[in-house]
Amino acid sequence: MIVNGVERPRPGSARRLLSDYLRHDLGLTGTHVGCEHGVCGCCTVLMDGRPVRSCLMLGVQAEGHQVTTIEGLAPSNEALHPVQQAFKECHGLQCGFCTPGFVLAIAGLLAENPSPSEQEIEEGIAGNLCRCTGYASIRRAVFRAVELSGGSRPE
DSSP states (O other): OTTTTTEOOOOOOOOBBHHHHHISSSOOTSSSSSSSSSSSTTTEEEEEEEEEEEGSSGGGGGGGGGGEEEGGGGSSSSSOOOHHHHHHHHTTTTSSSSSSHHHHHHHHHHHHHOOEEEEEEHHHTOOOOOOSOOHHHHHHHHHHHHHHTTTTOOO
């Protein structure tokens, strides 16, 4: 599999979860594990550009695919991805535990639909839980990310 643009070997065990492979074998600890049931969204990564729950997948299921974690989202160490920039500008995080999952879910949404409606934005973030922000700042960050990505903001 390709992880953040680098070819990686298959997990040592066919039973290793993708989240554990990323965190423990590859040291990519930005992929957080919250509920371990796919409900909270903290473990969200992009597989071939689409958001997936890494705690619900075996590492071997990612073979032959491109996996992007929060560490590989930005094009360079100097520039933030538009969604990361929007979260920074709009204070879209507090404790930060859910943030990588939200950022990747939103990046996947905007890659598929650069000008989502408010309803599509709600659906795009509905699978991620935050216990700190009340979601208002996260929604503002999504609208800002749409602007930064060159899409048109919903009216």
